[in-house]
Amino acid sequence: MSDAAALKAKLGLNVFKPLREPHIRIRAGMEKDPRLRPAVRICPAGLYSENEKGEIVLAIDGCLECGTCRLGCGTDVLEWNYPEGDTGVQFRFG
């Protein structure tokens, strides 16, 4: 299993309630900002990646709501909130 597939499988173990809308967004025009790049490595859920245009993109499903990207990249490049109640990850162990 590739690393990415292994990570997906791990995220698949979590109880996750569908989001009504993304709670974290890359701010418009910030897709190539150097402050955003580390997100690809530091997100524990591996939700950030770089596309063929060299932009960073975020696939929010599976988000652990940990806060790493908010602190690591900052709110100049990310619009960051927790998801609404009744949505998002629900840890059964914690």
Next chain:
Amino acid sequence: MEKFDVIVVGAGLAGLAAAYTLAGKGVEVLVLERGDYPGAKNVTGGRLYVNPVRTYFPDLWKDAPWERHIVQEGLSLMANERSLAIDYRGRELREEPHQSYSVLRSKFDRWLAEQAESKGAMLLSKTRVDDVIREQGKVTGVKAGGDELNADVVIACDGVLSLVSEKAGIRFAGKPHDYAVGIKELIVLESGVINERFNLEGDEGAARLYVGQVTKGRFGGGFLYTNRESVSLGIVIGIEEMLNDATIDAPALIEDFKQNPEIAGLVRGGTTAEYSAHVIPEGGFKSLRALYGDGILVAGDAAGLALNMGFTVRGMEYALASGYFAAHAAIRAKEKGDFSAETLSAYKTLLEESFVLKDLAAFKEAPDVLRNPRIFNHYPEMIGGLLKDLYSIGDHPKAGIYQTLKRHLGMGEVWSIIKDMTGVRRI
């Protein structure tokens, strides 16, 4: 519009401790929690030390849903190709009252919420607080799910990022330097297997910390706690450290750790049931966040009340105690009928007089001293190398012990150790 004496944001340990204390004194308190249930969003290592908070909640501990009481403390220095483990056991760890227990938050927080509710606290889950209401600079309530809810005091116990105190204008977003992230797998194993592998009996538990190459020689470490029928395995690493080292890939750190020969045998045959991550405040005393403002108090991780002492990360007792003191400050303010920042500042005094700010002040240099890369990189390799030479028997005559020691601990090395020790003397 609804009005409460106190609104607590967040049903973590800080919020529930505040609610339990307030409700116990007959204060009308509403707890708002964004998770489906208390604990649904919370992650810890983890182990809770009871002694510091035992007397604040005397009736609570007897029936708490502990996993195991910790009777074994392990510390492993991890070099690239070898490791050295220290294993501390002692009668004092087995005797009651036990000093620390492993916990799982979704069980523990739900139970604590039930205790608070049985005292009369109201709990509303699945409810995210979106904003605070301010009138002339003073916090007078919160907005949640389209509703406005008013209170004399809002206690922000919304965890490490505390967006609520940001909205209240008493805090700015944090810096990477002051935070770490913990990444964890919950691995299910039969209790009998756990007891055999770790040499435990009944509800006895083990705590182990791993430092060195598990975080690529950077500030942080790996942890393992035994629960009743599972093991909590994880990595804690500084966010700044990750930013500064482009070779670090967060998801790979924990995967590599799990596959390290030192760990693999301990979790063999186990099934991962959950994968979680959560940021931890690690700046300690020097990066404490706002504790109060007009109409608002801040407790637990939200106020930065956590401590990395090197051999253990502590935040849960500080969350419980600060929730307790915030409740007492709110009660005093209610008696005075004055909820200004000046009156609420009594909270800070209570924290200063307690173990909370005394501990944080005593360990205020710890984050800087522990950031010394030699601790996480050089020492594990140096000590590993020394052991390798001491223990190896080759086909050539064996070097004397003193000679081996001298080779690894030359003048330069000894001098550096002395320098590092002067750093350590600060903590």
